[in-house]
Amino acid sequence: xxxxxxPWCGIERPEIEFRCGGEAHIxxxxxxxxxxxxxxxxxxxxxxxxxxxxxERWRHVHGCGRFFNAVRHTVSDSFVCVxxxxxxxxxxxxxxxxxxx
Amino acid sequence: MSDLALYSPAxxxxxxxxxxxxxxxxxxAPLARLAFRGDAxxxxxxxxxxxxxxxxxxxxxNPVGKRAALWLGPDEWLLLAAPExxxxxxxxxxARSLFDEVETALATIPHALVDVSERNVALIVSGxxxxxxxxxxxxxxxxxxxxxxxQVTRTLFTKAEITLWRTAPDTFVLECWNSFAPYIEGLxxxxxxxAT
Numbered sequence: 001x002x003x004x005x006x007p008w009c010g011i012e013r014p015e016i017e018f019r020c021g022g023e024a025h026i027x028x029x030x031x032x033x034x035x036x037x038x039x040x041x042x043x044x045x046x047x048x049x050x051x052x053x054x055x056e057r058w059r060h061v062h063g064c065g066r067f068f069n070a071v072r073h074t075v076s077d078s079f080v081c082v083x084x085x086x087x088x089x090x091x092x093x094x095x096x097x098x099x100x101x
Numbered sequence: 102m103s104d105l106a107l108y109s110p111a112x113x114x115x116x117x118x119x120x121x122x123x124x125x126x127x128x129x130a131p132l133a134r135l136a137f138r139g140d141a142x143x144x145x146x147x148x149x150x151x152x153x154x155x156x157x158x159x160x161x162x163n164p165v166g167k168r169a170a171l172w173l174g175p176d177e178w179l180l181l182a183a184p185e186x187x188x189x190x191x192x193x194x195x196a197r198s199l200f201d202e203v204e205t206a207l208a209t210i211p212h213a214l215v216d217v218s219e220r221n222v223a224l225i226v227s228g229x230x231x232x233x234x235x236x237x238x239x240x241x242x243x244x245x246x247x248x249x250x251x252q253v254t255r256t257l258f259t260k261a262e263i264t265l266w267r268t269a270p271d272t273f274v275l276e277c278w279n280s281f282a283p284y285i286e287g288l289x290x291x292x293x294x295x296a297t
Contacts, residue, residue, distance in 0.1 A: 001240070008159065008174065008175050009159045009160060009254070010159050010160075011159070011160065013241070013256075014240040014241070016240060016257060017240075017256060017257060062255060062256060062257045062262050063174075063254065063255050063256065064159070064173065064174035064175060064177070064255070065173070065174045065177060065255070066174055066175060
């Protein structure tokens with residue numbers, strides 16, 4: 001079983017305590033009424049879906065209950081780093097270069 | 102049995118769920134329970150009104166006499182209190198008075214306080230085989246080096262969410278929802294001995 005580090009609890013926990021909340025750092029448009037259907041559909045449905053590192057929202061639903069963000073490799077399923085909600089997204093390209101070395 | 106003054110075994114017949122040479126599981130007497138959510142300022146005031154300060158350290162518990170405040174999340178705590186005199190009824194009046202005291206102290210401060218006295222029940226799992234018995238259904242490493250005495254956490258018991266608190270090296274208190282209790286008790290009572 002995958003062990004995931006929760007930045008709020010400060011401890012590694014089994015993945016069964018967590019739920020994935022999809023891609024992170026997607027801002028809801030401030031004025032949805034100003035958007036046309038295509039722009040709204042892009043916000044709702046279109047995701048980057050990379051082969052490599054992806055910043056995702058995760059929730060420690062059966063632990064502290066809080067959301068946090070995690071950088072996960074979509075091929076190997078390994079967690080590269082975790083950070084609390086509200087903190088800036090780490091430089092994914094730099095992390096990928098580090099991982100490749 | 103639990104070393105805490107807070108938890109005592111229920112007196113009713115059938116309080117014993119499992120009794121083996123190395124481990125026993127017993128239903129605990131009812132407690133007053135409050136679910137509290139708020140920021141650090143609200144938590145400070147709530148702790149002063151409740152009689153046990155709300156721990157800010159993750160996974161920490163603060164038992165004071167017959168009261169305890171358990172950290173569940175960065176803005177969430179479970180407050181437990183037992184009546185000063187022995188009673189086997191749900192301590193309604195205690196829950197009510199504690200609720201009012203905390204509400205009064207936090208009159209102008211945003212927070213959420215809910216009386217969950219009847220939502221939860223507690224099981225006392227005690228004996229040298231306690232960790233091994235729990236590990237038949239709980240996915241955490243319960244070795245004392247990783248899960249020391251005093252640590253409390255929400256986790257899963259197979260499919261049921263529980264709050265697990267190590268109150269002594271060989272004693273755990275398992276708080277679960279009332280409706281999940283038969284499921285959890287059944288799995289504990291029928292855990293194969295060779296797996297524990």
